[in-house]
Amino acid sequence: MTNQEALVNYCLRLADNNLILGHRLSELSGKGPFLEEDIATTNIALDLIGQASSLLQYAAEVEGKGRTEDDLAFLRGEREFYNTLLAEQENKDFAVTIARQFLTDAFDYFFYDELKKSADARLAALAEKSHKEITYHLRHTSKWMERLGEGTEESHRRIQDAVDNLWRFTGELFEMNEVDEILLKEKIAVDLNVVKIQWDKLVAEVFANSGISIPENVFMQRGSREGKHTEKLGYLLAEMQHLHRAFPGVQW
Amino acid sequence: MDQIKLEENFQAKLDRNEMIEPKDWMPENYRKHLIRQISQHAHSEIIGMLPEGNWITRAPSMRRKIVLLAKVQDEAGHGLYLYSAAESMGISRDELLDQLHTGKAKYSSIFNYPTLTWSDIGAVGWLVDGAAIMNQVMLQRTSYGPYARAMVRICKEESFHQRQGFEIMQVLAKGTPEQKAMAQDSLNRWWWPSLMMFGPADDNSPNSANALKWKIKRESNDQLRQRFVNQTVPQVEYLGLTVPDKDLKWNEEKKGYDFGEVNWEEFYNVIKGNGPCNKERLSAKVQSHKDGAWVREAANAYAAKKNKVAAA
Ligand SMILES: [Fe+2]
Ligand SMILES: [Fe+2]
Numbered sequence: 001m002t003n004q005e006a007l008v009n010y011c012l013r014l015a016d017n018n019l020i021l022g023h024r025l026s027e028l029s030g031k032g033p034f035l036e037e038d039i040a041t042t043n044i045a046l047d048l049i050g051q052a053s054s055l056l057q058y059a060a061e062v063e064g065k066g067r068t069e070d071d072l073a074f075l076r077g078e079r080e081f082y083n084t085l086l087a088e089q090e091n092k093d094f095a096v097t098i099a100r101q102f103l104t105d106a107f108d109y110f111f112y113d114e115l116k117k118s119a120d121a122r123l124a125a126l127a128e129k130s131h132k133e134i135t136y137h138l139r140h141t142s143k144w145m146e147r148l149g150e151g152t153e154e155s156h157r158r159i160q161d162a163v164d165n166l167w168r169f170t171g172e173l174f175e176m177n178e179v180d181e182i183l184l185k186e187k188i189a190v191d192l193n194v195v196k197i198q199w200d201k202l203v204a205e206v207f208a209n210s211g212i213s214i215p216e217n218v219f220m221q222r223g224s225r226e227g228k229h230t231e232k233l234g235y236l237l238a239e240m241q242h243l244h245r246a247f248p249g250v251q252w
Numbered sequence: 253m254d255q256i257k258l259e260e261n262f263q264a265k266l267d268r269n270e271m272i273e274p275k276d277w278m279p280e281n282y283r284k285h286l287i288r289q290i291s292q293h294a295h296s297e298i299i300g301m302l303p304e305g306n307w308i309t310r311a312p313s314m315r316r317k318i319v320l321l322a323k324v325q326d327e328a329g330h331g332l333y334l335y336s337a338a339e340s341m342g343i344s345r346d347e348l349l350d351q352l353h354t355g356k357a358k359y360s361s362i363f364n365y366p367t368l369t370w371s372d373i374g375a376v377g378w379l380v381d382g383a384a385i386m387n388q389v390m391l392q393r394t395s396y397g398p399y400a401r402a403m404v405r406i407c408k409e410e411s412f413h414q415r416q417g418f419e420i421m422q423v424l425a426k427g428t429p430e431q432k433a434m435a436q437d438s439l440n441r442w443w444w445p446s447l448m449m450f451g452p453a454d455d456n457s458p459n460s461a462n463a464l465k466w467k468i469k470r471e472s473n474d475q476l477r478q479r480f481v482n483q484t485v486p487q488v489e490y491l492g493l494t495v496p497d498k499d500l501k502w503n504e505e506k507k508g509y510d511f512g513e514v515n516w517e518e519f520y521n522v523i524k525g526n527g528p529c530n531k532e533r534l535s536a537k538v539q540s541h542k543d544g545a546w547v548r549e550a551a552n553a554y555a556a557k558k559n560k561v562a563a564a
Contacts, residue, residue, distance in 0.1 A: 023309060026308045026309055026317075026321055027308075027309055029301065029305045029308055029321070029324050029325075030298075030301035030302050030305040030324065030328075030536075030540075031536070031540040031543075032540065032544065033540070033541075033543070033544025033545075033547035033548055034544060034547075034548060035298070035328060035331060035332055035335070036332070037544075037547075038328050039325060039328045039329060039332065042321060042324060042325040042328065043325060045321060046318065046321050046322060046325060049314070049317060049318055049321065050318060052314070053314045053315075053318060056314065069314050070313045070314055073314055074312070074313075093543070094543075094544065094547045146554070147550055147551050147554040148547075148550050150554050150557065151549070151550025151551065151553045151554040152546070152549050152550045152553045154546050154549075154550070155546060155547070155549070155550030155553075158546070239309050239310060240309060240310065242310065243310050243311075243312045243370055244312045244313065247312070247428070247430065247431065250427055250428055250431060251423050251427055252312045252313040252315075252316055252420075252423060
């Protein structure tokens with residue numbers, strides 16, 4: 001694998017996380033539990049999809065094969081997406097939405113803080129902007145973890161169930177492969193072992209404040225680094241890509 | 253002060269073009285009329301998110317997806333300003349939502365039409381937001397202060413909505429024959445419902461007389477409708493599309509277009525609940541409100557706990 005190939009893959013990984021999670025949140029637009037929360041959810045979706053757009057543009061440039069951000073978003077297949085399994089999980093209820101978002105925000109918060117120091121100037125600049133947005137997202141979702149954990153019996157049960165169900169997808173967040181190895185040498189990538197220590201600490205803190213227990217002895221699912229996903233992704237892409245694919249090569 | 257004197261003062265204030273503020277005395281009918289109108293307007297913003305939200309996950313490019321998401325978010329913000337304006341007249345959000353969910357309160361009938369294809373998103377932005385702007389520009393000078401100020405903020409964003417809708421239509425109309433046909437089909441389906449947005453003809457509009465007297469409205473339904481047609485027909489021509497009205501023609505004398513009769517039977521049918529999506533729109537809102545009940549309860553219970561700790 002060349003350095004260039006590694007960088008393209010790295011950008012896609014970050015872009016796809018934002019795009020797919022943003023897509024999930026955008027499904028909820030107009031359906032929130034109350035209006036203010038509806039606005040907040042849409043706002044986070046907008047930030048994520050905006051970040052995805054910048055990252056896909058950069059991936060397309062680095063790749064240098066004349067593909068555009070839209071080609072990358074709408075014309076890649078199920079096995080060519082590198083978002084985490086966590087990002088693609090369905091909304092189900094508000095507790096799942098919040099738990100999925102919190103676990104991701106906690107990761108992104110430390111990840112993008114590190115990425116600000118990347119030797120790749122473009123990634124460092126993108127990270128700067130993303131980190132500001134994620135700081136708000138994390139504040140929002142941590143608060144909700146606490147509200148749901150400490151709210152009513154029902155909300156406590158729902159948020160604990162959501163955490164229990166999603167926990168098996170958190171292991172691969174920290175997985176590193178050849179791509180990371182190559183880019184770590186270049187001081188472009190983030191060392192995910194560093195992020196893991198901070199993530200563990202923050203998650204434990206927020207869970208303790210919220211009366212949520214950390215699931216134990218969970219077998220961790222993996223595969224997204226090789227483009228192997230859960231069955232949910234195919235449906236998401238079918239919906240997201242169908243119109244674009246139905247009219248090949250036209251302007252929108 | 254006796255009732256007659258109060259009403260005279262009130263009308264005199266309006267005639268001097270002064271704003272009415274929440275603490276000012278106002279006739280009960282004025283309050284009722286405004287609560288009805290503002291809440292109807294707020295509900296329209298909120299229900300309006302549904303037909304457009306319908307295409308967010310399928311928007312055909314990253315840019316379109318982002319713009320549409322931002323627009324739908326704006327509409328939610330508009331709903332929020334307007335609910336606040338209604339609340340300033342002494343009605344709670346819960347009461348307002350209850351009126352919506354039980355079908356007691358109305359919302360703009362236009363949102364009971366479906367967005368079937370992508371170009372409907374263009375047509376909605378261009379025509380529906382366009383028609384809304386006609387109304388809203390006038391409402392920036394409406395007599396109730398909080399409503400007028402909400403409209404000033406809203407109008408700034410609405411013109412961006414209309415522009416993005418027109419831009420979608422422009423790209424499609426200049427695109428492949430299939431894309432152009434899609435755009436024409438959307439225009440065919442949205443043209444008449446857009447004209448209906450201005451409400452019944454003046455001689456058939458029971459609430460209009462008071463609204464004009466109280467300076468809530470400053471132009472009649474028919475005046476606004478005519479202005480909309482005059483403004484929009486040249487845009488249709490620019491796009492190379494055709495207005496679906498065989499009676500449409502320029503009238504040199506009135507310096508405006510003559511146009512065909514709106515199908516009022518359809519209009520009243522949709523208001524009565526028989527539009528293609530009345531059931532879907534309302535049940536979507538009722539469902540998400542129901543699904544969110546445990547979330548709102550949890551937030552309240554949590555806040556109560558925190559207050560108790562703070563008070564202790
Ligand atoms: Fe609006
Ligand atoms: Fe709008």
